[in-house]
Amino acid sequence: MSSPESSMTVDSDIPSLVRLNIGGKKFCTTIDTLTQREPDSMLAVMFSGRHTVCQDAEKGFVFVDRDGKHFRHVLNWLRDGAVPMLKDSEYSELLREAEYYQLLGLIEEINAVLNKRKEDDDIDTELTRTDIIKCIQSEKVRFRGVNLSGLDLSKLDLSFVDFSFACLKNVFFSRANLHGAKFRDVDAEGSIFHNATLRECEFTGANLRGALLAGAGLQSANLQDACLIDCSFCGADLSSAHLQTADLTNANLEGANLEGANLKGAKLSNANLKHANLQRAYLRHVNLRETHLEGAKLDGANLLGAIR
Structure with missing residues (x-):
């Protein structure tokens, strides 16, 4: 998921703080957010403490080579289970990210939204x-x-x-x-x-x-x-x-x-x-x-x- 040079930094005052660089976009979140809602996801496994993530030399960001456009939606899902209102084409993009990160709950919710829209289109x-x-x-x-x-x-x-x-x-x-x-x-x-x-x-x-x-x-x-x-x-x-x-x-x-x-x-x-x-x-x-x-x-x- 991350490059060999990627790393995670842990703030000395806030041990659970994690800084992420997703394709050039910077995010800051916590280990609890990344691990609790979707405990079997790639992100949860990566930051579970069972794996070593190398220290980055620049500002301690963990780099993930993915498009960061929709990662804020990924974080909002992990934070509070929120599914954003998007166009169908954007849902397809978010679905690809959810599949990459193995967020099974988010995948299910996106498919439910798309199916509901299809039913509504059939009615209209x-x-x-x-x-x-x-x-x-x-x-x-x-x-x-x-x-x-x-x-x-x-x-x-x-x-x-x-x-x-x-x-x-x-x-x-x-x-x-x-x-x-x-x-x-x-x-x-x-x-x-x-x-x-x-x-x-x-x-x-x-x-x-x-x-x-x-x-x-x-x-x-x-x-x-x-x-x-x-x-x-x-x-x-x-x-x-x-x-x-x-x-x-x-x-x-x-x-x-x-x-x-x-x-x-x-x-x-x-x-x-x-x-x-x-x-x-x-x-x-x-x-x-x-x-x-x-x-x-x-x-x-x-x-x-x-x-x-």
């Missing part, structure tokens, strides 16, 4: 309609956490695709086949699902504020805990849909089919349910006082404890 990748069409030709398609905001995905066969946690703001899904697709915890504010097939879809916890779902087929869809504020479901088929604790404030469900739907705990303040089919719907203890129900069919609906 912008896809086009053509990219989506290519992807859906495979058997299992997942766009979990992907940003697809503003894309035109109308009329595509996207059945059983997993969009969970994705950003789908203002996406056009008009007339798309989304049967069995997963939209768990997506942000689909303002998206267009006009006349889309959404049978048995999962929208649990999704944000659909202001989305257009007029004429959509949502039979047996799961919209529990979804934000459906200001949504339009005019003429949509929500038969047997799960809408427990969904927020339908100001939603327009005029003429929608909600036969057998479960609306337990749903918020329906100022919702428009005029001429909607609510036969056999579960409305127990639901507050309907500010809901517009003119012309709605309520035959067989469970209204026990409902506030009207």
